[in-house]
Amino acid sequence: MYMKSLFATLALALAISSAHAGFSSDVPVTIDNENNLAYGNMVSARFSDNSEELIGCGVRNYAFSDGYEYSWGFCQARIDAETSKICSTTNPALLDKMSNINDFSYISFGWDENDECTNVGFSTQSQYIPEFKDKKEKQNK
Amino acid sequence: MKMQSLFNGLQLLLLAFISYKLITLESQLSKSQELQITPNKVATPQYPSANEARVLQPTPNNQIEADIIRAIVAEELDLALSKVQIPSQESLNSSISNHYSVDDNVIAEINNQMIGYMSDGIISESELKNIERSMATMNQAERQKVIQILAKNATNYSAIITH
Numbered sequence: 001m002y003m004k005s006l007f008a009t010l011a012l013a014l015a016i017s018s019a020h021a022g023f024s025s026d027v028p029v030t031i032d033n034e035n036n037l038a039y040g041n042m043v044s045a046r047f048s049d050n051s052e053e054l055i056g057c058g059v060r061n062y063a064f065s066d067g068y069e070y071s072w073g074f075c076q077a078r079i080d081a082e083t084s085k086i087c088s089t090t091n092p093a094l095l096d097k098m099s100n101i102n103d104f105s106y107i108s109f110g111w112d113e114n115d116e117c118t119n120v121g122f123s124t125q126s127q128y129i130p131e132f133k134d135k136k137e138k139q140n141k
Numbered sequence: 142m143k144m145q146s147l148f149n150g151l152q153l154l155l156l157a158f159i160s161y162k163l164i165t166l167e168s169q170l171s172k173s174q175e176l177q178i179t180p181n182k183v184a185t186p187q188y189p190s191a192n193e194a195r196v197l198q199p200t201p202n203n204q205i206e207a208d209i210i211r212a213i214v215a216e217e218l219d220l221a222l223s224k225v226q227i228p229s230q231e232s233l234n235s236s237i238s239n240h241y242s243v244d245d246n247v248i249a250e251i252n253n254q255m256i257g258y259m260s261d262g263i264i265s266e267s268e269l270k271n272i273e274r275s276m277a278t279m280n281q282a283e284r285q286k287v288i289q290i291l292a293k294n295a296t297n298y299s300a301i302i303t304h
Contacts, residue, residue, distance in 0.1 A: 058302060062273045070276070072288050076301055081262070086295040086302065088288040090281070115292035116285075 025127035027106055029055045029077050031085045036118070038077035038085050039108035043130045052080045055107050057098040057120060073098040075109035075117055087111035087118075094120050104129045152221045156214060163210050248283065251275050252290050259300035264291075266304045 028048060029040030040055040057075040073095045078084035087109060089095065097120045101107060105122040112118050251272065258268040272291065276284045295301065 054301065058304070060269070060273065062277060064277065070281075070284060072284070074288075074292065074302060076295070078299070078301055082299055084296060084299045084301060086292045086300075088292040090285050090288065111292075114289045115296060116289055 021131055023127045024129075024131055025106075025125075027128075029053050029079050031077055031079060031083060033085075035110075036112065037108065037110050038075070039106070040077060041106045041128050043104055043128055047130060050080060052078055054078050057101055057107065057109065059095050059099050071095055073117070075107070075120060077109075085111070087115050089117040091117070097122070149221060152217075156218050156221060159210075159214055159217075163207070163214060166210070167207055247275075248287060248290070251287055252294070255291055255294050256298070259294055259298040262298070262300050264295065264300055264302045269302065269304070 025041065026044045027039065027041035029038070029045050031038045038055070040053075042055060045053045045055045055075075055077040057073065059071060059073040061069060061071045063069040070090070071092075072088060072090045074086055074088045075098065076084065076086040089098075094117055101120075101122045102124040105124045106128050108119075108121045109117055110119040254275075255264075255272065258264055258272075264272075272287070276287050279287065
């Protein structure tokens with residue numbers, strides 16, 4: 001009797017938790033060439049039906065044996081095989097920002113006429129974390 | 142920093158001038174006086190310190206004592222040499238690495254190389270490494286120019302950086 005109640009409670013708890021997964025925000029990758037701005041949610045891009053879609057940033061560091069080094073960074077976004085954007089920078093403040101982008105983040109970046117990054121922004125919030133259950137169901141279909 | 146170096150340089154010049162005057166003075170003294178200098182004294186001259194020398198009273202005949210001048214010159218020279226800053230090997234290498242320069246042909250060559258890399262739609266780790274190796278000999282402005290070209294080419298050829 002006790003075990004039955006426990007299972008029933010657990011089943012109810014699971015049902016409630018799946019019904020209330022929390023707020024989620026799907027932000028597909030967008031490249032706005034008029035305003036020199038690209039943005040999107042990493043998870044939305046990763047789990048997009050479009051196999052080309054991506055967004056992210058990276059920092060590269062090249063070190064010499066004599067101790068001298070230099071760094072540069074980039075942000076890139078791609079919607080499909082023909083539509084993509086990359087900006088690059090050596091600006092230390094932007095490099096610092098790029099280095100600190102977390103998993104499951106919303107990312108935005110801008111560029112100037114030289115394709116040099118002018119701004120990088122990211123936001124790490126619960127709504128950008130993937131809904132793993134939905135994804136699993138999607139894959140099973 | 143530059144002012145300090147200039148000051149040190151001037152100080153060295155002044156000391157050189159004083160040294161020259163001292164030698165001239167000594168030669169004049171040696172002509173006017175017949176000094177008995179033993180070989181031992183020549184080998185290890187015992188100069189009074191500059192402080193000691195400065196409190197010495199002038200000789201009755203008002204002649205400048207060579208030992209006093211020698212002591213002052215030696216002390217000032219030591220002081221001046223201690224102030225001259227010798228750059229470390231590390232800072233020297235950094236400045237060398239940072240001031241290389243390449244001409245436009247090299248950048249054009251890198252541009253062509255990049256376009257070749259991007260023809261398959263990706264810039265791989267090894268391709269990126271090659272570009273970075275080329276940038277290693279450039280100054281900051283040139284390096285910035287190359288990565289701008291990289292970004293522009295990547296956008297034009299819809300290529301992505303894989304890593």
